[in-house]
Structure formats: structure tokens, C-alpha cells
Amino acid sequence: xxxxxxxxxxxxxxxxxxxxxxxxxxxxxxxxxxxxxxxxxxxxxxxxxxxxxxxxxxxxxxxxxxxxxxxxxxxxxxxxxxxxxxxxxxxxxxxxxxxxxxxxxxxxxxxxxxxxxxxxxxxxxxxxxxxxxxxxxxxxxxxxxxxxxxxxxxxxxxxxxxxxxxxxxxxxxxxxxxxxxxxxxxxxxxxxxxxxxxxx
Amino acid sequence: xxxxxxxxxxxxxxxxxxxxxxxxxxxxxxxxxxxxxxxxxxxxxxxxxxxxxxxxxxxxxxxxxxxxxxxxxxxxxxxxxxxxxxxxxxxxxxxxxxxxxxxxxxxxxxxxxxxxxxxxxxxxxxxxxxxxxxxxxxxxxxxxxxxxxxxxxxxxxxxxxxxxxxxxxxxxxxxxxxxxxxxxxxxxxxxxxxxxxxxx
Numbered sequence: 001x002x003x004x005x006x007x008x009x010x011x012x013x014x015x016x017x018x019x020x021x022x023x024x025x026x027x028x029x030x031x032x033x034x035x036x037x038x039x040x041x042x043x044x045x046x047x048x049x050x051x052x053x054x055x056x057x058x059x060x061x062x063x064x065x066x067x068x069x070x071x072x073x074x075x076x077x078x079x080x081x082x083x084x085x086x087x088x089x090x091x092x093x094x095x096x097x098x099x100x101x102x103x104x105x106x107x108x109x110x111x112x113x114x115x116x117x118x119x120x121x122x123x124x125x126x127x128x129x130x131x132x133x134x135x136x137x138x139x140x141x142x143x144x145x146x147x148x149x150x151x152x153x154x155x156x157x158x159x160x161x162x163x164x165x166x167x168x169x170x171x172x173x174x175x176x177x178x179x180x181x182x183x184x185x186x187x188x189x190x191x192x193x194x195x196x197x198x199x200x
Numbered sequence: 201x202x203x204x205x206x207x208x209x210x211x212x213x214x215x216x217x218x219x220x221x222x223x224x225x226x227x228x229x230x231x232x233x234x235x236x237x238x239x240x241x242x243x244x245x246x247x248x249x250x251x252x253x254x255x256x257x258x259x260x261x262x263x264x265x266x267x268x269x270x271x272x273x274x275x276x277x278x279x280x281x282x283x284x285x286x287x288x289x290x291x292x293x294x295x296x297x298x299x300x301x302x303x304x305x306x307x308x309x310x311x312x313x314x315x316x317x318x319x320x321x322x323x324x325x326x327x328x329x330x331x332x333x334x335x336x337x338x339x340x341x342x343x344x345x346x347x348x349x350x351x352x353x354x355x356x357x358x359x360x361x362x363x364x365x366x367x368x369x370x371x372x373x374x375x376x377x378x379x380x381x382x383x384x385x386x387x388x389x390x391x392x393x394x395x396x397x398x399x400x
Contacts, residue, residue, distance in 0.1 A: 070294035093273050096270075
């Protein structure tokens with residue numbers, strides 16, 4: 001059977017999976033899940049992911065894999081999207097853990113508050129923006145002398161970080177002070193299968 | 201040269217690395233970093249990890265790997281701590297991303313507020329505790345019919361989740377309603393190299 005992705009098209013964590021599958025030309029089906037209407041809290045969904053979050057990759061009728069960056073690793077291993085060198089593999093994971101801990105928790109949350117909740121005066125925004133800019137600064141310094149996050153080719157680390165960074169404007173973040181990031185975004189955007197995430 | 205770990209002994213993220221190295225009987229040196237006194241903000245430290253966080257693994261004089269769970273993967277690949285099966289490898293990462301996104305951000309932060317800042321009335325605590333109990337509930341249901349998080353043996357996913365879970369009391373969380381978690385904690389605690397994290 002084809003893989004089935006349970007995801008929300010306007011979620012960066014879900015968009016990562018679409019880009020990886022399309023880059024690798026792996027056939028899949030997409031089942032749209034509306035997290036805003038509680039669809040990740042149904043008994044059916046919780047049986048696939050007890051943590052109640054999208055995306056989930058259905059590998060077969062009884063095998064489910066949650067966590068966007070774990071899905072990227074599953075799809076990418078033994079393809080050009082994951083390096084073979086042991087240290088480079090760990091560096092790919094280093095940037096994906098950075099993405100989930102230091103980047104997504106700021107940029108994606110600020111985007112959620114602004115674009116989904118439309119709360120432009122939410123008191124959490126200043127701290128989230130400060131942390132978002134800190135993450136962009138770390139990325140910019142790393143990319144100053146590099147084309148991609150790890151090694152000389154596109155990897156799942158680039159796809160993971162592209163997902164919310166290319167929508168930084170949604171989060172109220174200005175990318176102009178981060179020229180290495182914007183150059184890298186253009187480079188990643190030109191890769192096969194990479195696409196802009198739809199707006200809600 | 202031996203690996204050098206830059207870490208703080210009372211940090212769960214750092215304690216993970218110590219347990220993995222001792223389980224694998226890999227020689228290393230430990231350099232204690234006091235994050236509370238700003239030592240992760242020095243120019244020397246930021247040259248190793250621009251994100252300014254411990255732990256960092258120095259692989260040689262010029263090669264540095266940050267992010268606790270990326271370090272676990274680097275140390276564990278091709279050892280019994282990381283499975284060989286593709287799906288099981290992805291499931292190990294699934295639980296490690298769960299740890300960093302849904303568990304550490306609640307349990308470790310509540311512990312930090314209570315044990316390091318000693319702010320037992322901090323207004324963030326109720327929400328952190330709610331999220332911490334949700335994470336423990338997900339773990340408990342998963343462990344009901346299992347000995348370890350993935351497969352039939354100890355993996356880096358167990359070490360990652362053990363780090364802050366065995367100190368849940370520090371975070372103000374009661375483990376009594378989670379019997380599968382406490383049984384699993386005892387099982388992991390008995391494994392070679394696994395140790396209790398020191399209190400601040």
C-alpha cells in the first residue's frame with residue numbers, strides 16, 4: 001500500500017513530510033486533519049498517535065509513525081537526503097533537534113498566534129519573537145559560509161528548517177537582517193519537490 | 201584523543217550523555233559548565249555551540265556536536281543502543297523528538313523553576329505540570345505492554361526519557377498514577393552505566 005500522511009496542509013511540521021515525499025518521488029495519500037476542530041483528539045486519531053499531534057505517517061494499516069522529524073529520517077535514510085558519514089548524520093539530527101526545540105517553539109508558535117488565532121496583541125508574542133530572532137541569528141551565522149546545513153547537498157535538515165522559516169513573515173519576523181538565511185531559502189526553494197506552504 | 205563532554209552535572213540533557221558513554225564504556229573527559237553563571241554565553245563556548253546550550257560533545261579539537269539527542273545518536277549508532285531495523289530506528293527518534301518537544305519543555309522546565317530558581321509559586325507551574333502529566337500519561341500507556349520504548353532492549357530513547365523522568369519529583373510531579381513508568385524506571389536504572397542525576 002502507499003504511505004498515508006495524516007496532516008494539516010497549513011502546518012509546517014506536516015509540510016515537511018509532503019516536501020520529502022515529493023522530493024523522493026514516493027507515492028502517498030494525504031488525509032487532511034483539522035487540528036483546530038479537535039480532530040487530533042478523536043479516539044481513532046489517538047490510536048495512531050497517543051500524543052495527539054500531526055503529522056502521522058501510516059506505514060501500513062497497523063503501523064504508525066508520529067513526529068515530523070522522525071518521519072523525515074524514516075523516509076530519508078538510504079537516500080541522498082541523509083548523509084552516510086556518521087558525523088554528518090549526527091549533524092543532521094543536531095539541526096533537526098535545534099529546529100524542534102529552539103526554532104519551532106518560537107517561530108511556529110508566533111505564527112500560530114498571529115495567523116490562526118489572529119491575536120496580534122497576545123502578550124506572549126514579544127518573547128516568542130525574541131527567541132525566533134535568536135534562532136534565525138544562529139542559522140544565519142552557520143549559513144554564512146555554507147550552501148546547506150550539513151555537507152554540500154540538500155538534506156532533511158534543510159527541509160525541516162525551511163518549513164517554518166520560509167513563513168517567518170507569518171510569525172511577524174523580518175528576514176532582512178539575515179541575508180545568509182534568505183539566500184539559503186531561495187536555494188532550497190529551487191530543489192525538486194520543495195514548495196511554499198499554503199496560507200490558512 | 202578522548203571525547204570531551206561540556207556539560208552541567210545537574211542537567212538531565214547532560215546526564216543522558218554521561219549514561220550513554222558509561223553504558224558503552226567509552227572513555228571521556230567531563231568539563232563542568234555552570235550555565236547559571238553565564239558560562240554558555242562566553243565567546244569560547246559560543247564558538248563550540250552558537251546556540252549557547254549544554255551539552256556539547258568535542259569530538260576533536262575543532263569538531264563539536266551540540267544537542268543531547270543528536271549526541272546520543274552519534275554515540276549509539278552501530279552499538280546495541282540503536283536498533284538496526286529501519287522502522288525501529290525511526291521509532292527511537294520518534295520518542296527522542298517527543299522527549300525534547302513534549303516532555304523536556306514541561307518536566308525539565310518545571311524542575312528548573314522549582315529546584316534552581318526555588319520559585320514554588322511561579323505562575324507558569326500549573327500549565328507546565330499539566331503538560332508534564334500529559335507526557336507521563338503518553339509514556340505510561342505505551343509502556344503498559346512493553347519493557348522498553350522500542351524493541352526488546354535498552355536504547356538511547358530509554359536513556360533520553362529516563363534523564364528527567366527519574367527526577368519528576370523535582371518538578372513537583374507524582375509518578376504514583378503511572379505504574380508502567382515506575383516499573384520501566386526501575387528496569388532502566390538497573391542497566392549498566394545508568395545512574396541517578398545529582399541534585400543541585
